[in-house]
Amino acid sequence: MSQVLHTPPPAPARAEGDLAALAARHGLSVSGARPTLTQYVRQLWARRHFITAFATAKLTAQYSQAKLGQVWQVATPLLNAAVYYFIFGVLLGTKHGVADYIPFLVTGVFVWTFTQSSIMAGTRAISGNLGLVRALHFPRAALPISFALQQLQQLLFSMAALVFILFLCGVPIGLSWALTVPTLVLQFVFNAGISMVMARMGAKTPDLAQLMPFILRTWMYVSGVMFSIDKTLKNTTLPHWAQTLLEANPAAVYIDLMRFALIDSFKAHQLPHHVWAYAVGWALLAGVGGFVYFWKAEERYGRG
Incomplete structure (x- = not known):
C-alpha cells in the first residue's frame, strides 16, 4: 500500500507585496530602518542640544572621582608635555635649533591630545554605550560627535594653561592668534x-579599542609633536614621497597651523606648501566621508 505525501501549497508570490501594501496603508514602517541622508541630518540637528549636554556631562564626570577634580583636565596634558620635554628635548636634544621649544612642544601635545582622545573615545562610542543605543531611538552619529565635542571642550580648558605658558616664555599676543x-x-x-569611522568599526570589532593606542602612538611619533618636521626634512635623505607624506599628515598640519597662529617665532616658511588646502581637504574628506560611512550602518548599531 503506497502512501501519498501531500505538501502544503506554496504561499502566493504576491503575499509579501500584499503585506507591504497593508503596512503602508496603515502607516507602518520597518523598525530601525535607516533614514535617508537628508532626514538623518535633520534628526541629528534636532538633537543638537542633547549632543552638547551629553558632551558637557561626560566632561564633568570624567574626573569626578579624583580629589583634584577638573584640575586634571589641564594637569594631564601638562604632565605629558613635561615627560616629552625631558625625554625628547633634553635627552635626545630635539630642542636644539627650535625657537621657543617649550611653547612649541606644549602646543603640539595639546593639539595632538585633542585628536588622539577624540579617536579613542569614538572607537568606543557605540560598543561602550550599548545600553543607551538599545534603549533609546536617536541618530547614532550623535555619540561619536558628542565625544569629539567633549574633547574640544577639554582642549579649550587646556588652552588657558597654554596661553599662560606663552606669556611666561615671552611670546607676544598677535593678530595671528x-x-x-x-x-x-x-x-x-x-x-x-x-571618530565616526572608528565608531562603526569599533561597533563591529570591539577589540579594535585595544589596538588603537599602538596605532595612535606610532602616528604621534611621525606628526612632529616633539620635533620640527621642517628642520628634520632639511637634514634627511628620505625619498620625496616620504617627505610629502610627512608634510601632508593631517595631525601635523593642524599642529603646525596652531603653532603658526600662537608662536611668533614659528614662521610661515616652516609650514608645508598649500597647508590650508591640506587642512580644509582633510576636514572635508574625513568629515563628510566619515559621516556617510557611519550613516550607512545606522540600522545595525546595537544589534547582534
Missing part, C-alpha cells in the same frame, strides 16, 4: 569624521 578659530573648527570636523 585669530587663526586658532578656523584651525580648531577644521580639526574638530576632521576628528569627528575619523
Whole structure:
C-alpha cells in the first residue's frame, strides 16, 4: 500500500507585496530602518542640544572621582608635555635649533591630545554605550560627535594653561592668534569624521579599542609633536614621497597651523606648501566621508 505525501501549497508570490501594501496603508514602517541622508541630518540637528549636554556631562564626570577634580583636565596634558620635554628635548636634544621649544612642544601635545582622545573615545562610542543605543531611538552619529565635542571642550580648558605658558616664555599676543578659530573648527570636523569611522568599526570589532593606542602612538611619533618636521626634512635623505607624506599628515598640519597662529617665532616658511588646502581637504574628506560611512550602518548599531 503506497502512501501519498501531500505538501502544503506554496504561499502566493504576491503575499509579501500584499503585506507591504497593508503596512503602508496603515502607516507602518520597518523598525530601525535607516533614514535617508537628508532626514538623518535633520534628526541629528534636532538633537543638537542633547549632543552638547551629553558632551558637557561626560566632561564633568570624567574626573569626578579624583580629589583634584577638573584640575586634571589641564594637569594631564601638562604632565605629558613635561615627560616629552625631558625625554625628547633634553635627552635626545630635539630642542636644539627650535625657537621657543617649550611653547612649541606644549602646543603640539595639546593639539595632538585633542585628536588622539577624540579617536579613542569614538572607537568606543557605540560598543561602550550599548545600553543607551538599545534603549533609546536617536541618530547614532550623535555619540561619536558628542565625544569629539567633549574633547574640544577639554582642549579649550587646556588652552588657558597654554596661553599662560606663552606669556611666561615671552611670546607676544598677535593678530595671528585669530587663526586658532578656523584651525580648531577644521580639526574638530576632521576628528569627528575619523571618530565616526572608528565608531562603526569599533561597533563591529570591539577589540579594535585595544589596538588603537599602538596605532595612535606610532602616528604621534611621525606628526612632529616633539620635533620640527621642517628642520628634520632639511637634514634627511628620505625619498620625496616620504617627505610629502610627512608634510601632508593631517595631525601635523593642524599642529603646525596652531603653532603658526600662537608662536611668533614659528614662521610661515616652516609650514608645508598649500597647508590650508591640506587642512580644509582633510576636514572635508574625513568629515563628510566619515559621516556617510557611519550613516550607512545606522540600522545595525546595537544589534547582534
